[in-house]
Amino acid sequence: MSVADALSPGALAFAGIAACWIMLPAWVPNPTAALFGGGRSIDGGRILGDGHRIFGDGKTWRGFGAGVLCGIGIGAVQLAAQSHPILALLPAHTPVSVIALSIGALLGDLIKSFFKRRLGKERGDPWPIVDQYDLVVGAFSVLLLADRDWMVANVTLPVLVAILVLTPLLHRGMNLIGYAAGIKDEPW
Secondary structure (H helix, E strand, O other), X not given: OOHHHHOOHHHHHHHHHHHHHHHHHHHOHHHHHHHHOOOOEOOOOOEOOOOOEOOOOOOEHHHHHHHHHHHHHHHHHHHHHOXXXXXXXXXXXXXXXHHHHHHHHHHHHHHHHXXXXXXXXXXXXXXXXXXXXXXXXXXXXXXXXXXXXXXXXHOOHHHHHHHHHHHHHHHHXXXXXXXXXXXXXXXX
């Protein structure tokens, strides 16, 4: 495919649709973890030698579990629906890709929280760029470990660019919705 073909409106539109299809199991866990979270924190309230919590109160077992289950749930719907002739044109998810993307997205968020605490940032403090892409880095890291061949075959350069453009837009939109609904304390 030439550069001109890759940049054609049709190719760009397909890359955007493919990006959404691929990333649904990774995009769903974070907002659903916030929606269904609460309860016992993953770090159990423990503080490291730097005087800061390991992850903080915002990272709970219930939120993590609910987020992963919701990501896998949306992926299960995709797996069932992808035999439809129109959806068959999109990258075919596998159970491994769905699970890796769902778990990886929340692991990326958890690791980001660890480093935010090390920097002295509190829960809800903004960390531009990192806040938007932690789930992508986590999801792709776990996916590379779980099924590198699937990722290389399906996350092409145009799809990756679409993911990098769409993720912060969706992140911002979901945060505004969460803030308006009273689920989040801040709109970022």
